[in-house]
Amino acid sequence: MTVTIKDIAKVAGVSYSTVSKALNDSPLVKGETKKKVAAIANEMGYAPNFAAQHLVSKKSKIIGLIWPTIERAVLATLVTKISNELNKTPYSMILSVDPLERSLETFKKYKVDGAILFEEDVNVKISNFSPPILVYGVSRNNSSDYPVIDPDHQQAILKAVTYLYKLGHRKIAYIGQIPQNDPRQIAKYEGFKKALKKFGIEELNKTSIINTEGLDWYDGYSAINKLLALDEPVTAIIGGSYDISAGIVRGLKDKQINIPEDISVISYDNIPQMENQEVPLTSVGVPVEQLAIKIVHTLIDLMENEQPLPQVTMMTPVLTERISCAPIKQYY
């Protein structure tokens, strides 16, 4: 038997509507009464019944998030951060690991007030799902019907190159996956090329872009061999993802190459885990906390105000200095 507002009402000696108001901090109730009711409620271990609240308010205060099957560290972290951020609001989150359509079906039954999708899912057409939808990461696919939050990959890599350039680096390698069909990876790659051009060092780096097969640690690890075979060795490396960079660090270590003394390393993906690498890695990217905050509050805005928000929001990346980069001595 869970305790309801009626139970509280009996104990408090007031009507249950008063209890309801008191608990909702309504101005229609004396402060004194509020305190008393709150105390009793607390003591009795009262927890509001979401189902009942939902039924009457027509608001579920739930947002649905589709858990992408691809389990990269960044996304797992992002999901966690989103949940944490949501905990500071009246909203809760349900995670669905099903494919898009099935997930939306579930969301409909729960009458979620809004939903968050990841890029991967958005290609399917979404039919009769009315709550607001927010999409993370498809700025390239500008045909999206929904507001989009997207980190600015190009700018991130530009910041990385700028940072290295200012430290005196001129020979800089990019180790990352460059597939035809992944706009995010392509954006990083393009960002790198543009940055080289901006600083007038493209000629120097004709051969220092290494296209890995995938995004895994081994891709970074094995790229080190190719890198070392270069005629002119680089003094700095930009890793295209967390996992790739983890492999790079190991690869260099196995060759007795020290970071940052012998070579500087910057990783894409600005997540706390970078700190835990053998060498804490300086990294660029939009910090996941910021992403999470932006995503959550944009969605809440969408749900509560229905204002047409800017269609796509590019998030500004940040370079977080750790200890994997050093200046080039000879340039001093």
Add this chain to the structure above:
Amino acid sequence: MTVTIKDIAKVAGVSYSTVSKALNDSPLVKGETKKKVAAIANEMGYAPNFAAQHLVSKKSKIIGLIWPTIERAVLATLVTKISNELNKTPYSMILSVDPLERSLETFKKYKVDGAILFEEDVNVKISNFSPPILVYGVSRNNSSDYPVIDPDHQQAILKAVTYLYKLGHRKIAYIGQIPQNDPRQIAKYEGFKKALKKFGIEELNKTSIINTEGLDWYDGYSAINKLLALDEPVTAIIGGSYDISAGIVRGLKDKQINIPEDISVISYDNIPQMENQEVPLTSVGVPVEQLAIKIVHTLIDLMENEQPLPQVTMMTPVLTERISCAPIKQYY
């Protein structure tokens, strides 16, 4: 405006209580009527309102699952499979990424009918949470107050050794983490030692247990060097986890050692991803699907029957043959 049974009733020309019964396949409604109602409901895009159902039935049909922060491939897979399995039942799942207490708080508000916990969380004492709780993986900690489902790690390794022994292998290495405080890893280690003894090959393998620092790919990868430094080379390796084995495969490949021609490899963790390794790995462990099924249905039993089930259920591991093991030729 979402469609309710009343809307359907109007269109169908029956009372809404009849609609309710029809939709629930009650024997109190003519088959004909049922069909008609179902057709209309479907056409109108009707989805039942969980909140309302919950309110009247006192059953939320939701189970809560606390998402362990430790993100190993196996657990991610397990969570997904559990969700898939739950989809075949009337139950839904909410995932919480919060710490135990906060998660339970949320679960209470949603009035979940049951909850699933992972080993990591269970040490905290749980107060005033009434729905049944099922714990995955703490058989060692027999002080658990809740029913436990646990894979039999020891037996898994025993099966691996047996399999290799029958193939003619006598020099077998175990590469895994052996920490003081992780009962699962210790169980595997103990299982290995017992198995060696059973087959009378402990003396042969005095030095072929490699205690890795961690459970990551690099731990497996770098263990290969130590392994190769052994006086008497082994003909088979058992990897203690999915990630470790992934590292082992890469490590061997880098040394031009072929699997299974030059060396046989078996991995712990029986998950589908084993198939995707460069060399599809023969593996031992309770298949995640089976675990998921067991977990889900045990919990459902718990929720619906309240029968006191056996306190701890050890799941029998299975060896899944792929192509990473070969017989020793000279024994033929």
Add this chain to the structure above:
DNA sequence: TTGTAGGCGTTATCAG
């Protein structure tokens, strides 16, 4: 400032 009454969408009970 507090209490009363109606209703949210659904199921269950009991008449028809």
Add this chain to the structure above:
DNA sequence: CTGATAACGCCTACAA
């Protein structure tokens, strides 16, 4: 077989 009607826990006018 079908249709009213009460009830689930809560919120919100509206009345007192």
